[in-house]
Amino acid sequence: xxxxxxxxxxxxxxxxxxxxxxxxxxxxxxxxxxxxxxxxxxxxxxxxxxxxxxxxxxxxxxxxxxxxxxxxxxxxxxxxxxxxxxxxxxxxxxxxxxxxxxxxxxxxxxxxxxxxxxxxxxxxxxxxxxxxxxxxxxxxxxxxxxxxxxxxxxxxxxxxxxxxxxxxxxxxxxxxxxxxxxxxxxxxxxxxxxxxxxxxxxxxxxxxxxxxxxxxxxxxxxxxxxxxxxxxxxxxxxxxxxxxxxxxxxxxxxxxxxxxxxxxxxxxxxxxxxxxxxxxxxxxxxxxxxxxxxxxxxxxxxxxxxxxxxxxxxxxxxxxxxxxxxxxxxxxxxxxxxxxxxxxxxxxxxxxxxxxxxxxxxxxxxxxxxxxxxxxxxxxxxxxxxxxxxxxxxxxxxxxxxxxxxxxxxxxxxxxxxxxxxxxxxxxxxxxxxxxxxxxxxxxxxxxxxxxx
Amino acid sequence: xxxxxxxxxxxxxxxxxxxxxxxxxxxxxxxxxxxxxxxxxxxxxxxxxxxxxxxxxxxxxxxxxxxxxxxxxxxxxxxxxxxxxxxxxxxxxxxxxxxxxxxxxxxxxxxxxxxxxxxxxxxxxxxxxxxxxxxxxxxxxxxxxxxxxxxxxxxxxxxxxxxxxxxxxxxxxxxxxxxxxxxxxxxxxxxxxxxxxxxxxxxxxxxxxxxxxxxxxxxxxxxxxxxxxxxxxxxxxxxxxxxxxxxxxxxxxxxxxxxxxxxxxxxxxxxxxxxxxxxxxxxxxxxxxxxxxxxxxxxxxxxxxxxxxxxxxxxxxxxxxxxxxxxxxxxxxxxxxxxxxxxxxxxxxxxxxxxxxxxxxxxxxxxxxxxxxxxxxxxxxxxxxxxxxxxxxxxxxxxxxxxxxxxxxxxxxxxxxxxxxxxxxxxxxxxxxxxxxxxxxxxxxxxxxxxxx
Numbered sequence: 006x007x008x009x010x011x012x013x014x015x016x017x018x019x020x021x022x023x024x025x026x027x028x029x030x031x032x033x034x035x036x037x038x039x040x041x042x043x044x045x046x047x048x049x050x051x052x053x054x055x056x057x058x059x060x061x062x063x064x065x066x067x068x069x070x071x072x073x074x075x076x077x078x079x080x081x082x083x084x085x086x087x088x089x090x091x092x093x094x095x096x097x098x099x100x101x102x103x104x105x106x107x108x109x110x111x112x113x114x115x116x117x118x119x120x121x122x123x124x125x126x127x128x129x130x131x132x133x134x135x136x137x138x139x140x141x142x143x144x145x146x147x148x149x150x151x152x153x154x155x156x157x158x159x160x161x162x163x164x165x166x167x168x169x170x171x172x173x174x175x176x177x178x179x180x181x182x183x184x185x186x187x188x189x190x191x192x193x194x195x196x197x198x199x200x201x202x203x204x205x206x207x208x209x210x211x212x213x214x215x216x217x218x219x220x221x222x223x224x225x226x227x228x229x230x231x232x233x234x235x236x237x238x239x240x241x242x243x244x245x246x247x248x249x250x251x252x253x254x255x256x257x258x259x260x261x262x263x264x265x266x267x268x269x270x271x272x273x274x275x276x277x278x279x280x281x282x283x284x285x286x287x288x289x290x291x292x293x294x295x296x297x298x299x300x301x302x303x304x305x306x307x308x309x310x311x312x313x314x315x316x317x318x319x320x321x322x323x324x325x326x327x328x329x330x331x332x333x334x335x336x337x338x339x340x341x342x343x344x345x346x347x348x349x350x351x352x353x354x355x356x357x358x359x360x361x362x363x364x365x366x367x368x369x370x371x372x373x374x375x376x377x378x379x380x381x382x383x384x385x386x387x388x389x390x391x392x393x394x395x396x397x398x399x400x401x402x403x404x405x406x407x408x409x410x411x412x413x414x415x416x417x418x419x420x421x422x423x424x425x426x427x428x429x430x431x432x433x434x435x436x437x438x439x440x441x442x443x444x445x446x447x448x449x450x451x452x453x454x455x456x457x458x
Numbered sequence: 459x460x461x462x463x464x465x466x467x468x469x470x471x472x473x474x475x476x477x478x479x480x481x482x483x484x485x486x487x488x489x490x491x492x493x494x495x496x497x498x499x500x501x502x503x504x505x506x507x508x509x510x511x512x513x514x515x516x517x518x519x520x521x522x523x524x525x526x527x528x529x530x531x532x533x534x535x536x537x538x539x540x541x542x543x544x545x546x547x548x549x550x551x552x553x554x555x556x557x558x559x560x561x562x563x564x565x566x567x568x569x570x571x572x573x574x575x576x577x578x579x580x581x582x583x584x585x586x587x588x589x590x591x592x593x594x595x596x597x598x599x600x601x602x603x604x605x606x607x608x609x610x611x612x613x614x615x616x617x618x619x620x621x622x623x624x625x626x627x628x629x630x631x632x633x634x635x636x637x638x639x640x641x642x643x644x645x646x647x648x649x650x651x652x653x654x655x656x657x658x659x660x661x662x663x664x665x666x667x668x669x670x671x672x673x674x675x676x677x678x679x680x681x682x683x684x685x686x687x688x689x690x691x692x693x694x695x696x697x698x699x700x701x702x703x704x705x706x707x708x709x710x711x712x713x714x715x716x717x718x719x720x721x722x723x724x725x726x727x728x729x730x731x732x733x734x735x736x737x738x739x740x741x742x743x744x745x746x747x748x749x750x751x752x753x754x755x756x757x758x759x760x761x762x763x764x765x766x767x768x769x770x771x772x773x774x775x776x777x778x779x780x781x782x783x784x785x786x787x788x789x790x791x792x793x794x795x796x797x798x799x800x801x802x803x804x805x806x807x808x809x810x811x812x813x814x815x816x817x818x819x820x821x822x823x824x825x826x827x828x829x830x831x832x833x834x835x836x837x838x839x840x841x842x843x844x845x846x847x848x849x850x851x852x853x854x855x856x857x858x859x860x861x862x863x864x865x866x867x868x869x870x871x872x873x874x875x876x877x878x879x880x881x882x883x884x885x886x887x888x889x890x891x892x893x894x895x896x897x898x899x900x901x902x903x904x905x906x907x908x909x910x911x
Contacts, residue, residue, distance in 0.1 A: 008673075009680045009803055041684050166651055193646050198619055220461075227462045230713060231494050233706040235688055252705035253686040256712060260683060263716030264798055270720070271794035272787060283816055287823040294788060294824060298831070301783040309776035316772040323762035325775075326782065326891055330754040334725060334884075335747060341724035345717055350462060363736055370740040371747060378751070431787075438779055 010042045032061045044073035056085045068097035080109050092121035101146040104133035141225050142218035145239045145248030151181045154206030158199040177236045180209045186244040215240050222258045227350045229255045269426035304438040311446035318456045320387045324396045328445050332403035332437030339364050339411025340433050344426045357416045364408035372404030391455035399445035410436035463495045485514045497526035509538045521550035529562045545574035554599040557586035594678050595671035598692045598701030604634045607659030611652040630689045632699050633662045639697040668693050675711045680803045682708045722879035757891040764899035771909045773840045777849045785856035785890030792817050792864025793886050797879045810869045817861035825857030844908035852898035863889035
């Protein structure tokens with residue numbers, strides 16, 4: 006298989022089996038898939054069919070599939086399954102996946118489910134539940150393998166043979182001292198290669214990058230991306246190792262954060278999905294468009310303040326969309342650059358002034374260039390030199406206002422600890438609309454005697 | 459260290475050392491950093507200082523740092539270094555990093571550098587250079603470890619001890635048959651855990667996901683993301699294993715692709731960087747804004763066609779930015795959703811019609827809602843019922859045109875095998891501008907007798 010499985014043909018087959026009420030065949034068909042693909046298929050089923058199929062998987066497979074489903078389906082299934090069956094499934098899950106599911110449920114349900122688990126697992130999951138969802142603690146798996154620095158390589162390998170750890174946890178082995186504090190990392194490779202009697206402390210790499218449990222998941226992503234790591238150990242205040250964040254979790258984080266920023270720049274609801282029902286989407290999309298209505302009306306109101314001028318110089322009207330449109334585009338250019346640079350950590354606190362100066366510089370240069378072009382156009386098209394001056398000046402002013410707003414809005418939001426992308430597109434284009442119309446029509450009002458012939 | 463290193467204090471120190479011409483101290487300071495951090499510091503230096511510092515690193519460290527620098531700095535350094543020193547550095551690099559550097563150089567330079575390398579390395583690099591940069595072949599490392607399925611676990615471990623492979627390549631061991639074709643994957647863990655005499659063929663997992671050398675890097679990213687993998691073997695047409703793509707490479711791909719889509723939606727140059735020089739940025743930003751000028755002028759020209767109507771009903775003018783602005787926003791909402799869904803593989807060929815129907819449905823519902831609101835506003839504000847009807851209808855029409863353009867533009871670009879995000883924002887807002895103005899002013903022209911009192 007060299008492509009992500011195309012589930013559409015499968016869906017057709019599942020649908021026709023469901024139409025014949027042949028649930029057993031559906032279960033057999035779906036259970037033969039990779040859990041990630043099963044989840045993609047189940048995601049498309051209606052509530053009843055989803056439950057009918059899912060509840061017949063064995064607990065181990067159910068656990069793998071449940072971990073891949075989205076929060077909405079997880080809750081739906083958790084609420085439909087008999088409590089004992091839910092506990093059986095949760096018991097089969099990795100602690101981090103289990104915590105993700107439980108974090109979506111009601112407190113009583115969480116308590117009941119945890120009560121049915123062995124104490125060690127229940128404790129593991131409860132500790133994970135205590136962390137913020139978007140922190141290293143919320144993202145990590147707690148199944149890590151620690152070695153003592155005083156062990157020999159042979160002792161370590163013997164211990165691994167006894168533990169038979171999960172696939173995922175073995176790529177990095179973390180080394181702790183007598184106080185259980187993280188002191189280094191050793192790869193299984195180094196362990197296998199080393200002479201049997203050498204101690205782990207002498208084989209390990211003491212330079213180990215770590216995340217604190219409270220480290221934001223975006224910072225974890227930056228660490229892995231910058232230093233090309235496949236996993237990052239997570240420690241508490243005493244430098245005790247409590248878990249590990251792996252690159253595959255980070256891939257999901259990076260995709261989610263990028264989607265979030267893009268959607269916020271476009272004023273789209275965060276969890277919009279092409280699969281959502283039409284009515285649900287309309288209602289939510291409507292809400293976000295609604296945010297834009299007052300600002301659009303504001304722009305209209307500004308224009309209406311100059312009715313007297315536009316009535317006298319109708320030739321100004323076609324320049325309204327030109328000046329406003331170019332300003333809006335320039336503003337969104339700057340805004341997108343700043344939002345993305347903030348997200349990737351390329352612009353940090355303290356770089357703000359430099360970024361502002363740079364964007365303003367570009368604004369002045371582009372403003373002069375496009376101001377000149379549009380002034381010439383105004384003059385040639387309408388045969389009025391002063392009209393050219395008015396539209397050119399308005400363009401210049403708007404192309405300076407655009408990067409100013411495009412920089413200041415996200416930096417201010419960042420300073421207020423709000424997502425720099427949130428609603429910033431609406432604010433920036435409102436600034437450019439209002440600036441563009443005010444400059445164009447205001448200047449025309451001042452110079453009206455030169456414009457009316 | 460739990461955060462990406464803040465290089466600004468370091469930069470100040472480096473600058474003051476450079477001002478004192480104390481290059482040795484700068485070299486010592488920078489050489490103590492992680493190569494990724496060194497690259498971040500060197501990136502900030504001017505050409506002469508960059509060369510003076512870099513050329514004094516030892517070849518091994520130079521190789522690690524060069525791999526982390528961006529293409530522009532790589533070329534600058536490669537052109538400044540004496541050919542022998544460049545070859546020494548390239549010889550120390552991983553084949554995939556070496557190929558990345560060489561792919562940026564002139565053919566004669568590549569030839570000269572490769573000629574100075576041992577044949578095996580030169581061949582490795584040449585094979586990598588033959589692949590498209592954004593394919594699995596261009597992304598992969600060729601240093602993978604293959605085991606024969608007939609080996610015993612003990613023989614395999616002994617072989618690994620002899621080979622002493624690189625850290626990165628050992629997490630997945632690929633198993634080939636007598637014909638050197640990939641037949642499975644075995645983890646070092648399974649190898650260490652297995653009884654010594656068992657054959658690799660019986661321990662391995664035969665269900666191995668692969669990428670073809672020509673597989674697009676975005677598809678590789680989707681595979682790793684969907685199936686939570688840390689690495690993906692890359693095979694040729696005969697299923698011979700030729701390399702491996704790892705999650706840390708994919709993290710870079712995902713970040714780059716997300717940035718690319720965001721920048722394209724915002725009409726920003728792809729390789730824009732907040733660190734670029736002002737003039738260079740202005741010139742490039744100007745070029746992209748220039749693309750927007752004809753469309754802005756087109757919108758202005760459409761408006762000018764209705765000069766007669768606007769002159770008679772000046773009350774229409776304030777509704778121009780409202781109708782056009784709301785349409786533009788709704789169009790960008792749809793466009794962003796479709797572009798992101800295409801990028802994440804959530805919408806594929808064949809889903810287009812369904813997505814279109816859904817977006818149109820949302821458009822009609824939102825169009826009716828906002829059309830009613832704006833019609834009421836028009837009526838109450840200007841005291842003319844027919845004006846309300848005109849602006850409400852124009853809003854409805856534009857909120858239907860918006861998702862139509864927002865869906866069809868990226869899907870058409872995709873069909874034409876062009877990036878769906880490319881210039882699509884400009885096209886969509888042009889459609890909504892033109893539709894909005896034409897409907898508003900055209901309808902007003904038809905109903906002019908009811909609007910003028």
